[in-house]
Amino acid sequence: xxxxxxxxxxxxxxxxxxxxxxxxxxxxxxxxxxxxxxxxxxxxxxxxxxxxxxxxxxxxxxxxxxxxxxxxxxxxxxxxxxxxxxxxxxxxxxxxxxxxxxxxxxxxxxxxxxxxxxxxxxxxxxxxxxxxxxxxxxxxxxxxxxxxxxxxxxxxxxxxxxxxxxxxxxxxxxxxxxxxxxxxxxxxxxxxxxxxxxxxxxxxxxxxxxxxxxxxxxxxxxxxxxxxxxxxxxxxxxxxxxxxxxxxxxxxxxxxxxxxxxxxxxxxxxxxxxxxxxxxxxxxxxxxxxxxxxxxxxxxx
Amino acid sequence: xxxxxxxxxxxxxxxxxxxxxxxxxxxxxxxxxxxxxxxxxxxxxxxxxxxxxxxxxxxxxxxxxxxxxxxxxxxxxxxxxxxxxxxxxxxxxxxxxxxxxxxxxxxxxxxxxxxxxxxxxxxxxxxxxxxxxx
Amino acid sequence: xxxxxxxxxxxxxxxxxxxxxxxxxxxxxxxxxxxxxxxxxxxxxxxxxxxxxxxxxxxxxxxxxxxxxxxxxxxxxxxxxxxxxxxxxxxxxxxxxxxxxxxxxxxxxx
Numbered sequence: 041x042x043x044x045x046x047x048x049x050x051x052x053x054x055x056x057x058x059x060x061x062x063x064x065x066x067x068x069x070x071x072x073x074x075x076x077x078x079x080x081x082x083x084x085x086x087x088x089x090x091x092x093x094x095x096x097x098x099x100x101x102x103x104x105x106x107x108x109x110x111x112x113x114x115x116x117x118x119x120x121x122x123x124x125x126x127x128x129x130x131x132x133x134x135x136x137x138x139x140x141x142x143x144x145x146x147x148x149x150x151x152x153x154x155x156x157x158x159x160x161x162x163x164x165x166x167x168x169x170x171x172x173x174x175x176x177x178x179x180x181x182x183x184x185x186x187x188x189x190x191x192x193x194x195x196x197x198x199x200x201x202x203x204x205x206x207x208x209x210x211x212x213x214x215x216x217x218x219x220x221x222x223x224x225x226x227x228x229x230x231x232x233x234x235x236x237x238x239x240x241x242x243x244x245x246x247x248x249x250x251x252x253x254x255x256x257x258x259x260x261x262x263x264x265x266x267x268x269x270x271x272x273x274x275x276x277x278x279x280x281x282x283x284x285x286x287x288x289x290x291x292x293x294x295x296x297x298x299x300x301x302x303x304x305x306x307x308x309x310x311x312x313x314x315x316x317x318x319x320x321x322x323x324x325x326x327x328x329x330x331x332x333x334x335x336x337x338x339x340x341x
Numbered sequence: 342x343x344x345x346x347x348x349x350x351x352x353x354x355x356x357x358x359x360x361x362x363x364x365x366x367x368x369x370x371x372x373x374x375x376x377x378x379x380x381x382x383x384x385x386x387x388x389x390x391x392x393x394x395x396x397x398x399x400x401x402x403x404x405x406x407x408x409x410x411x412x413x414x415x416x417x418x419x420x421x422x423x424x425x426x427x428x429x430x431x432x433x434x435x436x437x438x439x440x441x442x443x444x445x446x447x448x449x450x451x452x453x454x455x456x457x458x459x460x461x462x463x464x465x466x467x468x469x470x471x472x473x474x475x
Numbered sequence: 476x477x478x479x480x481x482x483x484x485x486x487x488x489x490x491x492x493x494x495x496x497x498x499x500x501x502x503x504x505x506x507x508x509x510x511x512x513x514x515x516x517x518x519x520x521x522x523x524x525x526x527x528x529x530x531x532x533x534x535x536x537x538x539x540x541x542x543x544x545x546x547x548x549x550x551x552x553x554x555x556x557x558x559x560x561x562x563x564x565x566x567x568x569x570x571x572x573x574x575x576x577x578x579x580x581x582x583x584x585x
Contacts, residue, residue: 156413
């Protein structure tokens with residue numbers, strides 16, 4: 041397909057189907073994330089950068105034979121490698137023998153929250169998640185450095201690229217409060233059902249992006265100014281890190297939540313909430329600032 | 342190894358992975374390459390999630406009277422990886438936008454030609470009026 | 476009472492599935508963009524609520540019922556809007572309802 045807009049839309053559909061597949065494979069949290077990120081944010085980012093780089097792709101000059109050969113050989117090698125893999129859904133597979141049973145058995149007693157994914161994410165593997173959040177933060181900073189320096193995006197309130205759209209405006213006006221409310225619900229309810237900071241941040245950012253798309257270029261900037269966003273992202277990381285440091289100052293290992301309250305269980309609960317809040321703020325700020333950076337840029341003549 | 346058809350999930354993953362790989366190495370457009378890379382990533386996600394799947398299990402959210410859950414560990418890894426992937430894709434897109442501003446194109450061949458011209462300006466005829474400032 | 480609920484639910488689910496299939500066929504077979512949008516619009520505005528109603532009739536009174544109801548409301552609000560936006564975008568992009576060009580574009584879109 042030469043039309044990159046169509047490619048981007050197809051990729052969004054693919055992400056949505058992947059999300060459905062994840063749901064089928066019992067990964068509710070992951071499906072949730074994939075639906076919000078893959079189908080929502082990635083497509084918007086792709087489209088807004090296509091706006092800057094041009095829609096049509098040139099016909100490639102090279103013959104596709106060599107890449108096809110490489111791909112075929114690699115694929116055959118990989119398929120040969122899968123012959124010894126454990127079967128799908130086999131409970132005896134090695135991946136289910138190592139630490140996972142420990143998490144599943146002990147999470148209810150140690151954490152007191154039903155969603156094991158959140159427990160593992162924010163508590164058992166809190167270091168990992170801190171690292172991942174830092175990666176997201178760094179990526180946001182890189183985009184900011186690459187594009188933000190000359191972002192000539194003076195807000196043009198009320199002017200949209202898509203023209204006057206009364207129907208869209210009305211529906212979006214009704215929907216946005218629900219989207220933001222839903223994001224908060226996902227944020228704070230992540231311990232009991234599917235959800236958590238990552239999803240909530242993305243959904244919240246999607247709400248703002250929708251507002252910006254329908255109500256005018258840079259209109260969302262009047263609500264959340266662009267210069268706040270890097271600080272907000274850093275603040276999210278700060279919340280996460282200071283929970284860890286607080287534990288250190290009380291003479292316990294980094295990110296040991298039991299110091300946060302008298303009762304260890306309440307402390308862990310509180311720690312997970314705070315950490316998820318930090319993640320949510322950071323992800324929201326990064327996603328929104330990436331969108332601002334891409335959409336605020338004017339196409340160079 | 343009695344029933345080979347139980348391995349189909351890996352084959353789906355391999356197919357998607359190779360499709361992404363093909364797009365990355367065979368296409369000249371940088372944004373299309375990025376989409377291929379995302380396809381590749383998504384296939385890895387599917388691989389992990391299908392590893393975590395347990396026959397007859399439910400999603401790892403505790404319920405009364407259920408003891409068979411899907412493995413939560415791959416879910417956690419992939420959950421974070423998805424969000425990281427969108428962030429890294431955004432970095433790639435930002436780079437592509439900057440390349441487009443510098444070279445006026447995001448086709449790999451054009452960029453190479455322009456680079457060669459910039460390296461030895463005597464040989465290459467400067468048919469492109471605005472030589473990219475770098 | 477139970478039998479009635481079961482019957483209604485089955486009828487809703489069957490009708491919804493049928494509409495889904497017709498919508499899919501329409502999406503693939505109809506000639507130009509606008510009629511395809513029409514096919515998709517019919518599917519999503521009627522079939523999805525029918526399916527969800529069928530599911531709701533099988534549920535007990537619980538929070539999940541409310542959630543499904545909310546999903547249905549959002550679908551009813553967003554889907555026609557999406558169809559509207561698509562059709563308007565096509566018009567904006569210079570594609571009239573009776574354009575011959577629609578046939579050419581089919582290759583690049585589908």
